[in-house]
Amino acid sequence: MKPTVPTAETDIYTRRESEARSYCRSFPISFTAAQGALLKGADGKDYIDFLAGCSSLNYGHNDPDMKQALIDYIAADGVAHGLDMFTDAKQRFLEAFERIVLAPRGMEHRVQFTGPTGTNAVEAAMKLARKVTGRKNIIAFTNGFHGMTLGALACTGNAGKREGAGGGPLCGTSRMPFDKAFGPDVDTLKQIEMMLDNPSSGIDAPAAFILETVQGEGGLNAADADWVRGIERLARKHGALLIVDDIQAGIGRTGSFFSFEEMGVSPDLVPLAKSLSGMGLPFAVLLVKPEYDIWTPAEHNGTFRGNNHAFVTARVALEKFWSDDRFQGDVREKGDFLEKRLGEIAGLLRGARLKGRGMMRGIDVGSGELAEDICARCFAHGLIIETSGAHDEVVKVLAPLTIARETFARGLDILETAVREATERTAIAAE
Numbered sequence: 001m002k003p004t005v006p007t008a009e010t011d012i013y014t015r016r017e018s019e020a021r022s023y024c025r026s027f028p029i030s031f032t033a034a035q036g037a038l039l040k041g042a043d044g045k046d047y048i049d050f051l052a053g054c055s056s057l058n059y060g061h062n063d064p065d066m067k068q069a070l071i072d073y074i075a076a077d078g079v080a081h082g083l084d085m086f087t088d089a090k091q092r093f094l095e096a097f098e099r100i101v102l103a104p105r106g107m108e109h110r111v112q113f114t115g116p117t118g119t120n121a122v123e124a125a126m127k128l129a130r131k132v133t134g135r136k137n138i139i140a141f142t143n144g145f146h147g148m149t150l151g152a153l154a155c156t157g158n159a160g161k162r163e164g165a166g167g168g169p170l171c172g173t174s175r176m177p178f179d180k181a182f183g184p185d186v187d188t189l190k191q192i193e194m195m196l197d198n199p200s201s202g203i204d205a206p207a208a209f210i211l212e213t214v215q216g217e218g219g220l221n222a223a224d225a226d227w228v229r230g231i232e233r234l235a236r237k238h239g240a241l242l243i244v245d246d247i248q249a250g251i252g253r254t255g256s257f258f259s260f261e262e263m264g265v266s267p268d269l270v271p272l273a274k275s276l277s278g279m280g281l282p283f284a285v286l287l288v289k290p291e292y293d294i295w296t297p298a299e300h301n302g303t304f305r306g307n308n309h310a311f312v313t314a315r316v317a318l319e320k321f322w323s324d325d326r327f328q329g330d331v332r333e334k335g336d337f338l339e340k341r342l343g344e345i346a347g348l349l350r351g352a353r354l355k356g357r358g359m360m361r362g363i364d365v366g367s368g369e370l371a372e373d374i375c376a377r378c379f380a381h382g383l384i385i386e387t388s389g390a391h392d393e394v395v396k397v398l399a400p401l402t403i404a405r406e407t408f409a410r411g412l413d414i415l416e417t418a419v420r421e422a423t424e425r426t427a428i429a430a431e
């Protein structure tokens with residue numbers, strides 16, 4: 001292979017940053033500061049953030065209370081890195097998580113601190129399900145996204161991401177059709193049940209089912225509660241565990257702390273990451289029903305399981321936003337507003353469809369090319385927004401849940417303008 005000689009003619013990113021870089025290609029300016037739902041660009045402009053760190057910033061950028069608590073903690077020489085040793089910050093986080101999240105929901109789950117990314121929590125869930133059941137096969141779903149490490153990638157559907165494994169092993173999983181994968185009239189539960197009941201279907205007995213209640217990267221496909229309950233029933237029937245990956249849909253994104261909590265299911269394992277720290281700091285956990293917590297000490301290890309700065313901000317986030325129902329009520333109202341506005345915007349485009357749930361919604365505009373064009377126009381008008389879906393055909397709104405109503409409306413106005421401009425160009429408006 002020919003070596004590339006860096007030259008000073010290109011910028012530092014082009015010269016030195018790996019080709020794997022991605023979001024910076026869609027938003028090619030430097031950002032210098034961030035507050036709430038706004039990012040400041042080096043061009044002096046404020047950009048409204050409808051990407052929110054891919055749902056890692058559900059409480060917006062630099063929440064003042066989390067920031068102050070972190071500043072105070074650092075100023076007092078609080079432990080920054082603690083492996084998985086006991087610290088004051090860790091204890092206070094766990095106590096708040098038990099008091100505010102687990103106990104009121106009747107969840108007896110243990111909290112396993114994994115490496116700090118979502119994919120690590122998913123790996124832990126897969127390993128544990130296999131250890132518990134002595135089986136290898138994990139059933140994942142079409143359009144599911146669970147991370148980039150090899151185990152989690154084996155559960156991820158996206159062809160482009162799977163190619164990243166370079167032909168390496170993506171094994172130990174089976175794929176089944178997600179809810180409404182064949183359209184609203186086909187009951188995929190029946191198909192899955194048949195495949196599992198038939199000993200000649202070629203599907204090995206599953207260790208677990210892994211699903212997202214709303215598929216974040218896979219196109220904002222929202223599963224019905226009935227379907228999720230059906231998968232839980234099949235898991236119980238076949239001696240498999242239920243893993244609900246709430247990394248993107250959890251922590252308030254769909255309106256409740258967990259995306260599944262009003263579905264009448266009781267997942268055995270729940271990976272959480274993204275907005276768990278509240279401030280965008282890396283932090284992931286796996287919630288494990290006590291009877292399945294069969295790890296031996298350090299069996300799933302990792303140097304960065306004790307991000308104490310994240311423990312501090314995560315605790316403040318729980319105390320501030322989840323101690324009563326107010327935040328939840330506010331998120332639900334904003335979700336209704338978003339549904340209404342997006343419905344109106346979708347109405348401008350022939351064949352466009354509204355997708356998602358709560359504050360995790362978008363518009364399927366029919367093609368990746370159009371969705372990309374709309375997002376590029378949004379950026380030119382000061383809005384950061386991305387696509388999702390198998391063909392990147394869904395324009396996806398992931399605004400911070402704390403966004404001010406006026407800013408939210410302004411961002412949606414920009415989206416509407418961009419849709420109008422893009423449709424004028426391609427002449428595919430509804431009428």
Ligand SMILES: Cc1ncc(COP(=O)(O)O)c(C=O)c1O
Pocket residue numbers: 054116117118119120122145146147148212216217245246247248249273274
């Ligand atoms: C549902 C889901 N699971 C897992 C992951 C992986 O998380 P991370 O990127 O922190 O590894 C993501 C990331 O987008 C996700 O959306």
